[in-house]
Amino acid sequence: GVESSDAPAAAGVAAAAAPPVAEPRKPANLGKTGGVYIPPFKLARMMADAADDKASPEYQRLTWEALKKSLNGIINKVNVTNIKAILVEVFRENLVRGRGLFCRSIMKSQMASPSFSPIYAALVAVANTKFPELGELLLSRLVLQFKRSYRRNDKPVCSAAARFLAHLINQGVAHEVLALEMLILMLDAPSDDSVEMATEFTKEVGAHLLDVAPSGLNSVFERFRSILHEGEIDKRVQFIIEGLFAVRKAGFPEHVPIKPELDLVEAEDQITHEIGLDDSPDPQTGLDIFKVDPEYAEHEKQYVAIVREILGEDDGDDSNGGGGLSGGDDDDESEDEEDAAAAAQEAAQRQVIEDQTQTNLVNLRRTIYLTIMSSMDFEEAGHKLLKMGVPQGQEVELVTMLIECCSQERTYKRFFGLLAQRFCYVSRAYADCFSDCFRQQYLVIHRLETNKLRNVASLFAHLLATDAIAWEVFTVIRLTEDDTTSSSRIFIKYLFQELSSTLGLVKLNERLNHASCGDWFDGVFPKDTQANLRFSINFFTSIGLGGLTDAMRSYYKDMPRILAERQAALAVQQPKAPAASSSSSSGSDSDSDSSSGSDSDSDSSSGSSSSSSSSSSSDSDSSSSDSD
Helix, strand or coil: HHHHHHHHHHHHHHHHCCCCCCCCCCCCCCCCCCCCCCCHHHHHHHHHCCCCCCCCCHHHHHHHHHHHHHHHHHHHCCCCCCHHHHHHHHHHHHCCCCCCHHHHHHHHHHHHCCHHHHHHHHHHHHHHHHHHHHHHHHHHHHCCCCCHHCCCCCCHHHHHHHHHHHHHHHCCCCCCHHHHHHHHHHHHHCCCHHHHHHHHHHHHHHHHHHHHHHHHHHHHHHHHHHHHCCCCCCHHHHHHHHHHHHHCCCCCCCCCCHHHHHHHCCCCCCCCCCCCCCCCCCCCCCHHCCCCCCCCCHHHHHHHHHHHHHHHCCCCCCCCCCCCCCCCCCHHHHHHHHHHHHHHHHHHHCCCCCCCCHHHHHHHHHHHHHHCCCCCCCHHHHHHHHCCCCCCCCCHHHHHHHEEEEEEECCCCCCHHHHHHHHHHCCHHHHHHHHHHHHHHCCCCHHHHHHHHHHHHHHHHHHHHHCCCCCHHHHHHHCCCCCCHHHHHHHHHHHHHHHHHHHHHHHHHHHHHCCHHHHHHHCCCCCHHEEEEEEEHHHHHHCCCHHHHHHHHHHHHHHHHHHHHHHHHHHCCCCCHHHHHHHHHHHHHHHHHHHHHHHHHHHHHHHHHHHHHHHHHHHHHHHHHCCC
C-alpha cells in the first residue's frame, strides 16, 4: 500500500525535474477579416520568414494585409496638389487583386470626408481608364449603397453616396442618365430631406447636365418649380429651391463639373459605364476577403508587366508588384520628377514668346463664332462661351463677334439680344465693351447696309431697354441736319422705334425727360438754336414718335424769349467799352440811320413813279376809247 501511494508522487517529481520541450511557433491566425493588429517590424520579420515559399497561404495572407494597409494609407493622403504622384503609387499596388479593397477604402474615405469627393472621383477616373472593372465595381457598390440608404432614410450615407456619384458622372465614369434617374427618384414623392438632397445633387451635377442633357435638366427644374408652387414643403426647403434657381440662372459658377487641376483624363479616353437604378449589379463582396491564389506568383508577374506598360518603365526597373512593401526608391523617383518639372516650368517662364501674327486672336474669334452659331438657344451659347474662358482683356473680341453675327442675319433674332444681355449681367467688363462698341458703331454707321442697320439698332435697343448698358451712350448722338447722315438717321429711327415697342411710349418719354438723365439727351434734342430743335421735333414726328416731342414743343414756343433773356444776360456780363469805341459806334449808328432814310426815300420815289405811270396808262386807254 505504501509503494502504490509513493509511485505517483515520484513520477510527478521526475516530470518537474525534466526540462520543458519547446514547441514549434505557429503563425498568427489572422482570421477571415484580418485578425489582430501586427506591428510593422513584426510584419516585416514574418514576411522575411515566409519569403522562402511565396506560394504558401501564410505569405499570401501577409501580402494581402500589406496591400490593404498600403491602399488605405495612399488614399487617405491624396489631395489636389499630390494626386499625380499618388496615382503612380496606386498603380504600383496590385489593383487587380485588391480592387475590392480599393473600392472599400475609397468609399470609406469619401464617407468620412465628403468634401474630397472631386479628388476621389478624379483618382477613380484615371484608374478606370486602365482597369474598367474597378470603376464598374465601385459604381455598383455606390448605387446599391444609395438605394439602400434612401429606403432606410439614412440621410448622411445617402447624401455622401449621391455626392460621390455626382462627381463620377462629371468625370464621365458614369452616364448622365443615372443622374436623371436619381433626381426623378428623389422628387417623385417629395419630402423635406429628399428635396434638399436633390437640390444639393443638382448643384453638383447641374453644370454637366446643362452641357450634355439640357432638356433633361429643364424637366427637373420644372418639377422643382411645381413643388415650390404646391407649397407642401417647409419654408426652409423652399428657400433652398429658390437659391437653386438663382444658381442655375448664374450658370453654376461655383460648381464647375471638373476643376482644371483635376481634369486628368481626355474625354475620348474615358470609359463610361451605363449603370442605372433599375439594374441589380453585383457588389462582389467576396473580393474584400482573403482567398488563396494557386497561381499567385504568375499573377504577380503579369501585373508587374501591366504596371511597367502603364507607367512607361523599362524592364530593368525594380517593381514591388502588389506586395505593398515599397521602399525609398519610389520617393526618390517622385522627388526627381518634381525637380525636373519645376526646372522645366522655370525655363518656360524665362522664355517668353510674343506672337505678332495674331494667330491666337484669329483662333479665338473662330471659336466664338462657331460656338454662337452652333448653339440651340442663348443659355447654351452663354454657358459654352463662359466655360471656354475668354482671356482677360479680350472681352471686346467676344462683343465684336456677337454684334457681327447679329448684323449678318437676314432679320433680327432675339437670341443675340438675350445673349448680349446675359454677358452684360455677368460682368461689368462686357457692359463697358458694349457701350464702347455702341459709340464706335455710330461713328462708322454709314458703312453698314440698311438690313445691318436694323439688326444692330434692334440689338442695342434690347440692351438699353433691359438696362444692360447705361443710357449715357446717347451722348454720342447729335440729331441735327449738319451732324447726321441718312444712315445715322435710319439707325436712330430703328433704335427709338424698337425702344418704344419694348418699353412703351409713356415709359420711354419718362426716361427721356428724367431730371438725372437730362444731360445725356442734349444731343438728341439740341436746344442751342431753333433750327436744330425744329429739325429734331420734325424728325421724331415723321417716324411716328411725336409723343416724345411734347416737352420740346413747349420749349420751342418759349425759345425766342429764352434766347433774348440769354443775350441780355450776356450783355450785362460784358464789361463797358471805352468812350472812343462808343462814339465810333454811335457814328456808325447815325450812318446806318441816314442810309435807312435814303432807302425809304428811294422807296417812296419809286412808289410815286409807279403810280404816275399807271395813271398815264389809264389816260391813254381812255383817249383811245373816245376816239373809237
